[in-house]
Amino acid sequence: MRESELIERLEALLAPAAPRVVRGIGDDAAIVRGGGYAVTSVDAMVEGVHFPAGQLTPEEIGRRALAGALSDLAAMGALPGEAYLVLGLPPGADPDLALGVVAGARRLAAEHGTAIAGGDVTRAPALTVSFTVVGWESDPGSLVGRDGARPGDAVAVTGTLGGSGAGLALIEGRAGGEGLAPSVAETLRARYARPEPRLAAGRELAASGASAMIDLSDGLATDARHLARRSAVRIELSLEALPLADGVREVARELGVDAPTFAATAGEDYELCVCVAPEAAKLLQSPPNENAALSWIGSVQEGPPAVIFAGADGPLEGFEHSF
């Protein structure tokens, strides 16, 4: 299929835009009515790097890439407005792959009131889905960075951990999931294939006085270290307190690894890790969002930037690429 024909079909799929989008797909640039402060994040997912080839549907690939980008806005306590797509297609790719990726992203975007307002399609050696997401906020002081954690803060995570990593192990066949009920195995797979950006929870946590927040893409061990480094604090966490997703213990046993350690390092759960001052923590004992209940997993201390897991033999390492 020619580039121009594919682009026309993609444009048709993306045509209905939000009222604030003055000019969307099809021109040199999009024009969007902004408001106050722009909150912007970019996130790329590459087949063979961020997801295995041949295991996810095109819709899941598109949805997942956008979810990863939106998760960064969730971690700021921002809500998304627009998304911009760069789609890299391998030579000879089926046009249905491109259309499916865009359809999957579009569905998640619609669920969160987000307009896909622009994009670029290009050839690439591997399927690449990259999103720039933009949210709008009138008061930048209401947004939560990584650098605000203070000694005495309590540390919590939303939802459950390890589910995405366990799902990937099942998808890749590294674990068979024999001891698991089919519905549990399917839920684990979905945790990997269809992560939910915690936008509502992030917004509520920001409004409740969160001092620092990050989304868990590389795993708690790595991501909490970003909080510790940016805030110049020591973060002490308890492996035992981590909320494991159903089925993670069974999959970890099959993999021959400690389940809480697996949950702290496997990454891609896209939950939020949040630091809150003690007085705010009291207010948050009731869960801010039923799908993303908080679990209290540790505290912020004075000290050189580091993350210490009580119950671990040594420092834990999350998922990290090398170059």
Next chain:
Amino acid sequence: MRESELIERLEALLAPAAPRVVRGIGDDAAIVRGGGYAVTSVDAMVEGVHFPAGQLTPEEIGRRALAGALSDLAAMGALPGEAYLVLGLPPGADPDLALGVVAGARRLAAEHGTAIAGGDVTRAPALTVSFTVVGWESDPGSLVGRDGARPGDAVAVTGTLGGSGAGLALIEGRAGGEGLAPSVAETLRARYARPEPRLAAGRELAASGASAMIDLSDGLATDARHLARRSAVRIELSLEALPLADGVREVARELGVDAPTFAATAGEDYELCVCVAPEAAKLLQSPPNENAALSWIGSVQEGPPAVIFAGADGPLEGFEHSF
């Protein structure tokens, strides 16, 4: 090199941010004080697709990718505010490659008062440099789309054409450039390796009443067709009137192709093609910008969307990928 170490070095390189950047590189998302309307474009360049491997310096690759994205803002008559980078690095890539790409982009960004306010670094099978660029405009009506060309408009291009394509032919060794003075050959190479986004010219043309505008990335034949299609007009252009870059005739002769046809189809000159009503055209007889003087190359007519080149044997096809 570990991802975290490379990211720290890249962050250090990008640290000085513009005053409007409330929160830049290093958090989940950037926070930028906006203003009115956001003008946003995304553009990706992949090694082996958009530029040949091993021929450009890392600085040129970074600069060129950002130039391609900024050129889209130029074609709207917008000025850039921020840029966001997705950098895909092949396994085992030298960290100096990443640092060079970022340094090259950063230099061009600085020349245009643009802050690189965020980014994502990932592994990828081929070097990939993708930029999202954002400009700010209080009056969206002052921006120029592709859809405003009207019968009777005159059509012009900035600068010269074919230089980038000729430069690429020299870079790839498809032409030797024997008849060329070394300075001419070097200028052609630079037209490919270091294109200039026509931001000042685009701004001036928008202020002068341009009715439609596009940047020439895929070549005039293809890009003028976008104008024709979006504006629902027929565009008649003269091959003879095209302003050829110095040395293009010689390189085209070596390649055995017609020089004006080559200039209309080789692409990547990143000049602007603009349509202006006759009364505005009179005002523009004096060049708006000495580095991007206008050449009048045709007119807009009523008729089904098409681009006709007087002097050509048939329809011309610009550079276009297939999937």
